[in-house]
Amino acid sequence: MGFLDINNAVKAYGAVEVLHQVDISVEEGEFLVLVGPSGCGKSTLLNMIAGLESVTKGTISIKDRVINDVHPSKRNIAMVFQSYALYPNMTVGQNITFGLEMHGTPKPERQAKLADVAKLLQIDHLLDRKPGQLSGGQRQRVAMGRALVRDPDVFLFDEPLSNLDAKLRVDMRTEIKKLHQRLKRTIVYVTHDQIEAMTLSTRIAVMNKGYIQQLGTPKEIYDTPANLFVASFMGSPSMNLIPAVLVADGDQIAARITGFDGQPLLLRLSQNDQTIRNYLDAQVILGIRPEALTDADGADRNARNLQVIRNQVTVTEPAGSDTFVTTVLGGKDCVARMRADADVHPGQPFDFTVNMDKAVIFDPKTEDRIAGRH
Structure with missing residues (x-):
């Protein structure tokens, strides 16, 4: 058993099955990237882990606890969205600590955690600003700060860099990698960018049409592709x-x-x-x-x-x-x-x-x- 276990997970909308018997076991501290073209089911799978989508068949477990019917707020996961999803009328500091406040965390503890996370992400000088006064990269750091301050079991990232320009995307990729090396937390990360998948992950799940085409290390995926889809999708230029x-x-x-x-x-x-x-x-x-x-x-x-x-x-x-x-x-x-x-x-x-x-x-x-x- 892994830290996060996805066992024969199926997602169907009525008679249409969009995810087919997904089996993945994620160890504690792993950085798993779900990669594939648009519509392959990767974001649906992430939303099932988060509790934003129900599981039609199979189970999803965190630390041996089946979470299929557990409310998203009780799963101890934190999600970073593509759109950042920040409250425009709140300051950066308020955005980061809002979740803690909703969970009844005392103010001194909230402020201590905020200071730690802001220092880690180098946004301590931005805490009194509103999201509208920030660049895309700064907003992404705030969204990550809001996730980090929660101290969750699993971090979920849904294409967090896709709204950034090319250079900033490379810079933020490096920051996320550094963050994972420092915190050693379990991360599941969705992207359609195979360079992101290769550089960030400890393991990659290549998806297409709702199926896991191959699950392996970046080296295994690149050197020994399981099929023609993986061979052509992974690598730039492709095989x-x-x-x-x-x-x-x-x-x-x-x-x-x-x-x-x-x-x-x-x-x-x-x-x-x-x-x-x-x-x-x-x-x-x-x-x-x-x-x-x-x-x-x-x-x-x-x-x-x-x-x-x-x-x-x-x-x-x-x-x-x-x-x-x-x-x-x-x-x-x-x-x-x-x-x-x-x-x-x-x-x-x-x-x-x-x-x-x-x-x-x-x-x-x-x-x-x-x-x-x-």
């Missing part, structure tokens, strides 16, 4: 997914793909077990992350299975620290990540280095991973 045929190449197995000119190219796999041999002469999808498709100088020095393929460059995109290079493999545009100073130009043939240790193979029918990066 290259190339149609291929598995063929025998001596004692080894290779993925045969087509290059820019339609001619076959062979890439030997690092795997050679029976699972992969069952797919000999069959169509598969070869998954290669952009950083595993690069130039010779940018390739991983520790890789055991580096291979070179010559193919034409179609587009180059300098991006500061990297250059992204597009080439056509298997009839699809594929992105390679290279060093900023890589000598590569559109229209030229180029020797791409492929790190096949990092290749992942998917079954195109089931869309599940069949080999790679265990």
Whole structure:
């Protein structure tokens, strides 16, 4: 049993089931991120934990106590909303301590907690201001302060950074990470931003169409995606997914793909077990992350299975620290990540280095991973 347990949780509106048998066990102090596209059910699941949505089937427990029928105010959870939900006529200090006042906390204790939280979030100079006088980032800190002052068992964050501009979002992401490292509290955090999910979480639940597609650490999700949805959703730029045929190449197995000119190219796999041999002469999808498709100088020095393929460059995109290079493999545009100073130009043939240790193979029918990066 975990600190927060979601057991076979189902949510239905009439005959329409929107969440299907969700099973997640969250340990104390974990930072779980629920990530997925709009409408995948992540906010519905968060609202079920909060008590804002009922549980149709299954149970949700905190510290071994089933909370399905417990009123939201009695669950000892604190929620930070996307909209901040601050009272415009109250000062920052009053907004932060309002919940404590409603629960009958004595004033000296309220003021002590307010001082601690304001110092932690560096908003002690804002306590007498109204929300309308604050920037978006400051309002977000106030909303977090209101949650922190409660000292809850679980913090719930519902896309808290989506209203902020790009730079502020990165800054606040760092602040939330620091806060978690300092407080070591249990957090469940909803976002559609996979960069947020990768950088903040200790574990990620990738969701789509009401199902948990994969639950794992950021490294597991990124390196070993369970299926084509996870492979394409997680990562920026996303994983290259190339149609291929598995063929025998001596004692080894290779993925045969087509290059820019339609001619076959062979890439030997690092795997050679029976699972992969069952797919000999069959169509598969070869998954290669952009950083595993690069130039010779940018390739991983520790890789055991580096291979070179010559193919034409179609587009180059300098991006500061990297250059992204597009080439056509298997009839699809594929992105390679290279060093900023890589000598590569559109229209030229180029020797791409492929790190096949990092290749992942998917079954195109089931869309599940069949080999790679265990």
